[in-house]
Amino acid sequence: MCLGIPGEILETHAGPGGLRYGTVRFGGASREVCLEYVPEAVVGDYVIVHVGLALSRIAPEDAEETFRYLEEMQELAELEGEQQAIERSEVP
Amino acid sequence: MRYLDEYRDGSAAQRYAETLRAIVTRPWTLMEVCGGQTHSIVRYGVDEMLPPGVTLVHGPGCPVCVTPVGILDRAFRIARRPEVVFTSFGDMLRVPGSSDDLLHVRAEGGDVRVVYSPLDAVAIAEREPDRQVVFFAVGFETTAPANAMAVKLAAQKRLRNFSLLVAQVRVPPALEAILAEPECRVQAFLAAGHVCTVMGTAEYRPLVERHRVPVVVTGFEPLDLLQGVAMAVRQLEEGRHEVEIQYARVVRPEGNPVARRAIEEVFEVTDRTWRGLGPIPHSGLGVNARYAEFDAERRFPDDAPAAREDPECRAGLVLQGRLRPRECPAFGTRCTPEHPLGAPMVSSEGACAAYWLYRRRRDPAGAAAGAGAA
Numbered sequence: 001m002c003l004g005i006p007g008e009i010l011e012t013h014a015g016p017g018g019l020r021y022g023t024v025r026f027g028g029a030s031r032e033v034c035l036e037y038v039p040e041a042v043v044g045d046y047v048i049v050h051v052g053l054a055l056s057r058i059a060p061e062d063a064e065e066t067f068r069y070l071e072e073m074q075e076l077a078e079l080e081g082e083q084q085a086i087e088r089s090e091v092p
Numbered sequence: 093m094r095y096l097d098e099y100r101d102g103s104a105a106q107r108y109a110e111t112l113r114a115i116v117t118r119p120w121t122l123m124e125v126c127g128g129q130t131h132s133i134v135r136y137g138v139d140e141m142l143p144p145g146v147t148l149v150h151g152p153g154c155p156v157c158v159t160p161v162g163i164l165d166r167a168f169r170i171a172r173r174p175e176v177v178f179t180s181f182g183d184m185l186r187v188p189g190s191s192d193d194l195l196h197v198r199a200e201g202g203d204v205r206v207v208y209s210p211l212d213a214v215a216i217a218e219r220e221p222d223r224q225v226v227f228f229a230v231g232f233e234t235t236a237p238a239n240a241m242a243v244k245l246a247a248q249k250r251l252r253n254f255s256l257l258v259a260q261v262r263v264p265p266a267l268e269a270i271l272a273e274p275e276c277r278v279q280a281f282l283a284a285g286h287v288c289t290v291m292g293t294a295e296y297r298p299l300v301e302r303h304r305v306p307v308v309v310t311g312f313e314p315l316d317l318l319q320g321v322a323m324a325v326r327q328l329e330e331g332r333h334e335v336e337i338q339y340a341r342v343v344r345p346e347g348n349p350v351a352r353r354a355i356e357e358v359f360e361v362t363d364r365t366w367r368g369l370g371p372i373p374h375s376g377l378g379v380n381a382r383y384a385e386f387d388a389e390r391r392f393p394d395d396a397p398a399a400r401e402d403p404e405c406r407a408g409l410v411l412q413g414r415l416r417p418r419e420c421p422a423f424g425t426r427c428t429p430e431h432p433l434g435a436p437m438v439s440s441e442g443a444c445a446a447y448w449l450y451r452r453r454r455d456p457a458g459a460a461a462g463a464g465a466a
Contacts, residue, residue: 002155002234002286002441003128004312004342006095016215017245027093034211037237037351046095048289048342051181051238052209055348056289058095062341066099066319070108073322077114 004048006058007033011043024049095341099313100136108318109141112325119145120328121277122321123270123413125263126284127154127441128312134446136314138321146325149277149413150446152266153284155231156183156439157411158366159259161399164189167228167257170392171202177220179213180228182206183440188432190399210242210256217246217254226388229256234286236260236377237351240358243379243386257388258378261364263287264295265375269366270412271303278413280306280324282317285339290355292347293335304333311339358383367401367435368408407434410443417444424452 007024012035015021024033024047034053041047047054124130130150133139139148152158168189171178178194185194185206198204203223207213210227217225229239239256246254263284270276283296288309296307306327310320320338327334337343355377364376379387404422409415417423417436427433429448436442 002126002232002284004234004286004289006093008094016211017248019241019245034241036241037348037354039350048286050234050286052211053238053241055234055237055286055351056342056344059341063095063098065340066315066338067104069319069322070104070111070315073111073115074107077111080114 002050004050004055006046007049008046009035009041009043022054024054096313099311099315101315105136105141105314105318108315108322109143112146112318112322113143115322115329116143116146116325117329119147120279120325121147121149122280122282122324123149123151123278124282124284124310124317125151125153125267126282126287126312127157127439127443128286129153129282129284129310129317130443131441131446131449132312132314133317134450138314138317141318142321146321148321150410150416150443151270151278151281151413152366152369152411154411154436154439154441154443155235155259155261156187157407157435157442158261158368159184159187159230159435160365160367161190161401162365163257163259165192165396165399166389166394168192168194168197169394169396170226170257170388171197171204172200173224173392175224177203177205177216177223177225178228179205179207179216179225181230183438184228184230186429186432186438187435188402188438190401210239211245214242214245214249214251214254217251218249221253223253224391225254226392227254227256229258229260231260232263232284232287233291233355234284234289236355236359237290237348240354243358243383244354246386247383252385255386255388255391256379258359259364260359260377261366262361262375262377264299265372266366266369267296267299269369269372269375271299271305273412275414278305280308280328282310282320282324283307285309285311285316285343288337288339288343288347290348290351292343292352293337293345296335300333300335306333307335309335309337309339309343311342366411368411402433405434407436407444410436417447418451420444424448
């Protein structure tokens, strides 16, 4: 129900009732999407679309965060591993 | 597809799982509250990648599943009226009320149509001015902006033949209700990314403070979920309790203020009964007085007595994370997608449906009963 699909805005135009609409491409398929809730989004941006309306513009600068956090976790895990090794080596 | 495929990378998922094993010192129980996340977890086996003792329990994250029998029965009565075109998302069609479902109503001649968006229902109302078009507005806060837009558009076009049958629910009061249960074993929540896309994180702060429980707003792909778990586990291990956002590429702390203003313009907060959980104060939305003419409950008044739940269905315990789908004696035997006892077996986001779809062949129901216990 809360499914939101990322898609790229190809162009924008006026839709029903004068609402701001756009053509949004999802992989191979395109469809009409209401852009009224993402006034900041422009052609070329990716948006999250839920039941025909875009709810959020995807921030490309935050897209790598999941991989940065993984590196941070790996460093943390290595530190903990070293700490445990030190603690073990101190036990006579 | 961009922004999807990269978050399904198997080797990065393995590395997440390994690092999680390195930092976990104690067992922890986390709950996700989004049917989309539940399906992703079961489909990709995210739960099975976690260190022993780190358990994901599935919460009431499927709005279809928590829609009470009383509203479903009312929907069926409205859909049977000869002047009505009853529109709905596809996953409501097979959800059982007390003795019926929308597919059955359609087979008996009701004009029931599946739409992709509530805006499509407004377009039908415009095209067919002699019919009364009703949209079944089921959903969490994610769907409320679309329903609000449909009402505003119908009002702007002065349509007299469009209304919403509203079963909108709000997530934070449900989390409060779960934490208030004496048997609650949830120590952290993965909050639903798209709900917070609209609402932001402010509503979760009082809950985090009051119950000292971490909340991590999380996305839907396997790497999102693993990172969400890692962030929640780190908070627990370090004795912190904060609202954090894993799904930062989509969710801003303030949510989407434009969408939220539309919700506030059309709806008001109401008490709601959740199927399986019972009445929860302030847990729903209803059409407000300004837009009352677009409220199907007012347009089609009815005082039929409240219906009863099938007593054999244990969906309530499943929705509270107290029973795993495969622990239900009816799972896969007396309850299947063809003959469901309850909504979680037929909704596309139901927990029972997820286990039926992705785990049934590997562990047949009988053999696995109890195997999923935490």
